Amino acid sequence: MSSSPSPTARGSRLALLVVGLCWLAVLFDGLDMFIYGSVLPHLLETKTFGLTPDRAGDLGSYATFGMLVGALTAGTVADRIGRKKLMIGCVTLFSLASGICAISDSVAVFGLGRTLAGVGLGGLLPTAISMVSDYAPRGRGAIVIGLLMTAHHAGGILSAYVAKWLVEPVGWRAAFWVCVAPLLFAPVLLKLLPESLSFLVAKGRDEEAAGLAARYDVELPATSGRKTAADRWDALLGLFRGGEWVQTLLYWLASFGGLLLVYGVATWLPTLMRTEGYELTNALTFVVVFNLGGIVGMLVAGRAADRFGAPRISAVWFALTAAGVYLLSVHMSMGVTTLVVFLTGVFLNSAQTMIYATVSIRSTPDNRATAVGWTSGMGRFGAVFGPWLGGQLLAAGNGEWGFTAFALAGVSSMVFIGIAALRTPRTATPTDTEQNLVAAH
Structure with a gap:
């Protein structure tokens, strides 16, 4: 039965x-x-x-x-x-x-x-x-x-x-x-x-x-x-009180560079690989490999952050991303290039996600949503700037500098989130960060 x-x-x-x-x-x-x-x-x-x-x-x-x-x-x-x-x-x-x-x-x-x-x-x-x-x-x-x-x-x-x-x-x-x-x-x-x-x-x-x-x-x-408009305004002002403005600006700058890198590479990867001498079919294959890396990165970054801390992981991930993006400006064998593209995808996308995790964990419960939202919003300006920057470099005949420019954005985010990691957080109270971790990616 x-x-x-x-x-x-x-x-x-x-x-x-x-x-x-x-x-x-x-x-x-x-x-x-x-x-x-x-x-x-x-x-x-x-x-x-x-x-x-x-x-x-x-x-x-x-x-x-x-x-x-x-x-x-x-x-x-x-x-x-x-x-x-x-x-x-x-x-x-x-x-x-x-x-x-x-x-x-x-x-x-x-x-x-x-x-x-x-x-x-x-x-x-x-x-x-x-x-x-x-x-x-x-x-x-x-x-x-x-x-x-x-x-x-x-x-x-x-x-x-x-x-x-x-x-x-x-x-x-x-x-x-x-x-x-x-x-x-x-x-x-x-x-x-x-x-x-x-x-x-x-x-x-x-x-x-x-x-x-x-x-x-x-x-x-x-x-x-x-929340009323006054409540939301007070939560925003709270990001700048008592010296917190330094930490807030570090998060915003790190997010700007991170999303510049994410959307710059997402827009220009196939074209920049073509300028490096790869066939169009291979350039599109790199898009597949890059996004496969992104899937793996999203699944492993959280575990690494739980063990070593989100700001540390974000800084290390951005350093590895910058190295990978810069290596793409060097014409290597197909196999080596594919591996570099995959690893760059692993670290790039989840490095930005770890910025949101850092902000969420280090914020107080009453202004957590505001802190994550504004960090995302400031980063979005980098997302607008990244595709434009790649186009300007190619138009000026400096396509070979495209990967270098994006790598420098990764270095800047590494520096800003790294400095933030060294600073004493305002709060260390545990929280369920899952809704804030990726909501603004």
Whole structure:
């Protein structure tokens, strides 16, 4: 006689469904983010729209500027309409924006598409992290968030294969049409994805929240009072009181250099590898290897930080990243270069994540969210600057200096987070950092 699944087992399966839906949404986010860098060598070689390296750098910055806008507004919009609706809106926005890129007949229209895509991309990731934090199986929150972050790099891998399979035989527009396909995923989210428990609790919809928590066998978020504008302003000022301004600026500068490095390399890796003499197919293979390294790095960095401390790991990781990025300016054998690209991917992405972990751990509970959010926001300016910088170097005929410039950004972040690591933190109280660890990446 067969027995029906226990409520706990059934709830865990439902929770994993939510995590799986969010993973797919972030996969599409990564695909759309990385597709521009994957097709960029082709766009430059064919002089599409009369594209020049400096103009290509501007276009790369449009998406990251859009991400800045999306990340800064996501919280406010989610508080009004709910996290589920915001996720669906973000997926719809960056999918339709890719359609604008696919049909564009000028740089201006293409740039508009990339900017709108960036807004959707910037709003999706922190919202998805909030969702999986609500519905992760009991005691599995940190692991689930780490798993979610692998989806972004899996999207980067997919973008390289889309470019390899479609750009040469069909054309670059086909790659962007593929990025429209996630639009079909929006109705799936509408039907299957529940609303965020945190949102329901904040809105006073306690019965609905309790019902969902019981159904998915997850803990109901604690009720917390909504902060007024005065509260938020006081939390921001708290980052600069009592000499804390030094620590705050160190975190901001480290984040600026880190995201400059992350998005500069993400945009220009295939093109810079082409300038180093590698064939286009090999250059796109490096995108796959780089993102595989990113997946591994996300899974191992947290364990290393728990043992040795997040600021120390971040500083060491940035040093290793800078060394790896600089070595890419040296033409080596294919095997050695592939290994260097992989290791650079391992350290680069998780080095930035460890900055957020450091800020979260060293902040007081009342201003933790503000500290992490502003560190992320300042870093986003580096994300805008990185793609532009690569384009300017290539336009000036100094493409060989591209990897060197990005390596120097890694060195600067190593110095700033290293100095922060040597300073005595204001608080050493243990905290659950899993929601703040990667929310602003």
